[in-house]
Structure formats: C-alpha cells, structure tokens
Amino acid sequence: MRPDLFQAPDYYNLDELLTDEHKMVRDAAREWVKREVSPIIEDYAQKAEFPKQIIKGLADIGAFGPYIPEEYGGAGLDQISYGLIMQEIERGDSGVRSTASVQSSLVMYPIWKYGTEEQRVKYLPKLASGEFMGCFGLTEPDHGSNPGGMITNFKDKGDHYLLNGAKMWISNAPFADIAVVWAKDEAGRIHGLIVERGMEGFTTPETHNKWSLRASATGELIFDNVKVPKENLLPNKSGLGAPLGCLDSARYGIAWGAIGAAMDCYDTALRYSQERIQFDKPIGATQLQQKKLAEMITEITKAQLLTWRLGVLRNEGKATTAQISMAKRNNVDMALTIARDARQMLGGMGITGEYSIMRHMMNLESVVTYEGTHDIHLLITGMDVTGFAAFK
Numbered sequence: 001m002r003p004d005l006f007q008a009p010d011y012y013n014l015d016e017l018l019t020d021e022h023k024m025v026r027d028a029a030r031e032w033v034k035r036e037v038s039p040i041i042e043d044y045a046q047k048a049e050f051p052k053q054i055i056k057g058l059a060d061i062g063a064f065g066p067y068i069p070e071e072y073g074g075a076g077l078d079q080i081s082y083g084l085i086m087q088e089i090e091r092g093d094s095g096v097r098s099t100a101s102v103q104s105s106l107v108m109y110p111i112w113k114y115g116t117e118e119q120r121v122k123y124l125p126k127l128a129s130g131e132f133m134g135c136f137g138l139t140e141p142d143h144g145s146n147p148g149g150m151i152t153n154f155k156d157k158g159d160h161y162l163l164n165g166a167k168m169w170i171s172n173a174p175f176a177d178i179a180v181v182w183a184k185d186e187a188g189r190i191h192g193l194i195v196e197r198g199m200e201g202f203t204t205p206e207t208h209n210k211w212s213l214r215a216s217a218t219g220e221l222i223f224d225n226v227k228v229p230k231e232n233l234l235p236n237k238s239g240l241g242a243p244l245g246c247l248d249s250a251r252y253g254i255a256w257g258a259i260g261a262a263m264d265c266y267d268t269a270l271r272y273s274q275e276r277i278q279f280d281k282p283i284g285a286t287q288l289q290q291k292k293l294a295e296m297i298t299e300i301t302k303a304q305l306l307t308w309r310l311g312v313l314r315n316e317g318k319a320t321t322a323q324i325s326m327a328k329r330n331n332v333d334m335a336l337t338i339a340r341d342a343r344q345m346l347g348g349m350g351i352t353g354e355y356s357i358m359r360h361m362m363n364l365e366s367v368v369t370y371e372g373t374h375d376i377h378l379l380i381t382g383m384d385v386t387g388f389a390a391f392k
C-alpha cells in the first residue's frame with residue numbers, strides 16, 4: 001500500500017465549531033492511525049485477520065470508553081470527542097472502528113449504565129486498557145432486524161442461571177474475553193448477562209469467507225447449558241430498550257465513522273485526479289470527474305454539519321433514537337456512494353490494495369447492514385414522522 005498522504009477536507013471551516021480539546025483528541029487519533037494503522041491494514045485485510053497488536057494503541061488514544069468516567073478507566077470525554085475518535089479510526093479502516101465501537105458502546109456502555117458498582121469496578125478499567133476485550137451478542141441466526149424475537153434464554157436454577165441459545169455475526173467474538181449477551185428469562189423478558197470465556201458450554205467459532213470487514217474478527221456465540229453466576233446479570237435495565245440503548249450510542253459513533261471513510265476516499269480520488277494524465281491533461285480537469293468530486297465534498301460537508309449538531313444534542317442529552325437513525329443511515333449511504341464513485345475515478349488502480357478505496361467500499365457494505373440496516377433506519381424515520389410503525 002502507498003504512503004498515507006491523507007489531508008482532511010474541511011470545506012466549511014467546521015474546525016471553528018470544535019474546542020481545543022476536540023482538536024487535540026482528533027489530531028492524536030489521526031496521527032496514530034497514520035503511524036500504526038495505515039501501514040499494516042491492507043495486509044491484515046488481505047489475510048482476513050484482526051491486528052491484535054494495535055489494541056494497546058487504541059486504548060492509549062482513548063478509543064475504549066471515550067465518554068466513560070475516568071474513575072472507571074475511561075477517558076471522560078464528551079460525545080463530540082467520542083465521535084471524532086471514531087471518525088479518525090474509520091478513516092483508517094471500518095473493521096478497526098468496529099472493534100472500538102463494540103468495546104465502548106456495546107460492552108462498556110451497558111456495564112456502566114445497567115450494571116452494578118461491583119461489575120463496573122471489575123470490568124470497566126480492564127476493558128478501557130484493552131486488557132479485556134468484549135463482544136455484544138444480540139443478533140441470532142433467525143432474528144436480525146427483529147431482535148425482540150430472540151430465542152436465546154436463561155432459567156433460574158437457584159444459585160445460578162442456565163443459558164442456552166446461539167448468536168450470530170458477532171464482532172470481536174473469536175478473541176473476546178467477555179460477552180454481553182441478551183437473552184430472555186422464563187417470563188420472556190430480555191436481560192443482559194456477562195458471559196466470560198472459559199465458562200463451560202460457551203464457544204465462539206469464527207465466521208470465515210467475508211468479503212467485508214476482513215480486518216475485524218466476526219464469529220458466533222454458542223451457549224450449551226452455560227452456568228452463569230447470578231452476579232453477572234445486568235440488573236438496572238431490562239426489555240428490548242436495554243440493548244437498543246447501547247445501539248443508540250454505537251450508531252452515533254458509526255455516523256461519525258462513516259465520514260472518516262468518505263473523507264479518505266474523497267482525498268485519495270482528488271489527489272489521483274490531479275496526478276493522473278489521460279488525453280494530455282489531468283483527469284481532474286474534465287467535467288465528469290469534477291462533478292464526482294464536487295458532489296463528494298458537498299455530501300461530506302452536509303454530513304459533517306448534521307453529525308456535529310447531533311453531537312451537540314447528545315452532549316445535552318437531547319438526541320433521539322430517530323435522529324441518530326437518520327444520521328447513521330445518511331452518512332453510511334453517503335460514504336458508500338462516495339467509495340463507489342472514487343473507485344471508478346481510479347480506473348483499474350481502484351480495484352487494487354495499493355489504495356484504500358476498494359477496502360473502504362467493501363467494509364461499508366457491512367456498515368450499511370449492521371446496527372440496523374439502511375431500510376430499517378428508513379422505517380424508524382418513517383415511524384417517527386407519521387406515528388405508524390411499518391415494520392410488521
């Protein structure tokens with residue numbers, strides 16, 4: 001892969017909306033991605049392997065629990081800093097961002113918000129430092145967009161719970177030390193349980209043959225009569241709203257992350273268009289290629305504004321699930337369209353691993369599907385504006 005020459009587009013001087021802390025956090029993450037991720041990521045994506053050696057670096061830039069209070073090992077940052085970290089990591093690779101998102105919003109967040117003080121003290125500092133890695137088990141083979149139909153369940157056996165069922169498509173599963181698992185009790189109510197690697201009957205087979213998020217490890221979670229200690233139940237929230245609350249936080253991070261992938265594709269295509277000569281002039285001097293670039297920077301700028309505003313609302317505790325859905329859907333679609341156009345602009349070179357674009361494009365096919373598909377987010381917006389749920 002070529003040297004990383006990334007320069008971030010900021011067409012509307014949005015840096016002026018950021019605090020010094022935001023810029024410091026973002027620049028540190030940007031510098032780390034250039035140094036530690038860009039040089040190796042293509043190789044790991046080609047090998048379909050997660051680069052475990054970057055876990056410590058991710059922890060050092062505050063990517064694990066950016067908004068978790070410092071007393072639990074988190075970085076104690078605001079929601080915009082969290083978003084900017086996700087943006088910079090996904091500028092490098094969506095799979096690496098997925099690992100950080102899962103750790104922060106899908107593992108640390110529920111332990112912090114729904115867990116006991118003992119659970120917070122036991123798990124959060126180790127998750128923040130990367131000593132423990134976590135995964136989040138909601139999706140099942142027969143229940144993806146409709147997680148409320150899950151069949152994974154646990155029974156009260158007096159001194160422990162007995163957990164049975166299976167989860168599918170779980171990021172980080174093959175190497176996770178703990179899993180936050182969503183399962184139904186005997187009354188059919190959904191609860192979160194912390195399941196630890198090594199518990200008898202708990203296995204995590206890896207999912208192979210992915211063309212997308214190849215540098216992120218994905219797997220199944222299988223529970224065959226797993227005895228889970230009672231103190232591992234997250235007691236402070238139950239029902240489908242509990243996992244959905246985690247997804248709000250993760251989807252918000254994805255909205256920022258997708259901007260990172262889009263910026264990288266735009267920046268690469270812009271530079272290429274200025275250097276690549278055909279018919280005795282740079283391809284960037286042709287109207288057709290300028291149309292693509294002009295539309296890309298317009299869409300990136302709109303997404304940056306939308307997402308910054310969402311960050312302000314999140315900081316004020318006012319962002320709604322539907323607002324987060326809109327940003328996730330819009331930004332991932334925007335990034336995917338830009339990746340496809342940018343790939344074409346590089347001609348044959350666009351399909352190689354010399355450039356990051358094709359990897360971003362393939363990664364974004366997962367990002368547009370997970371944490372609520374493109375269509376499901378449209379239905380959430382539709383329900384929000386009409387008052388009618390069209391899911392069923």
Ligand SMILES: Cc1cc2nc3c(=O)[nH]c(=O)nc-3n(C[C@H](O)[C@H](O)[C@H](O)COP(=O)(O)OP(=O)(O)OC[C@H]3O[C@@H](n4cnc5c(N)ncnc54)[C@H](O)[C@@H]3O)c2cc1C
Nearest residue numbers: 136137138139144145169170171366370371373375376391
């Ligand atoms: C790489 C990767 C990593 C993932 N990581 C995780 C993870 O860490 N943890 C986790 O729990 N899950 C994870 N997922 C699962 C992901 O969230 C699901 O794939 C996603 O929710 C969609 O579910 P599904 O694949 O079963 O598709 P389905 O729900 O079967 O949907 C298939 C199609 O039908 C459409 N559809 C469904 N219902 C409706 C409806 N009512 N009206 C109109 N259209 C509809 C969908 O939009 C989609 O286009 C991951 C997935 C991938 C690909």
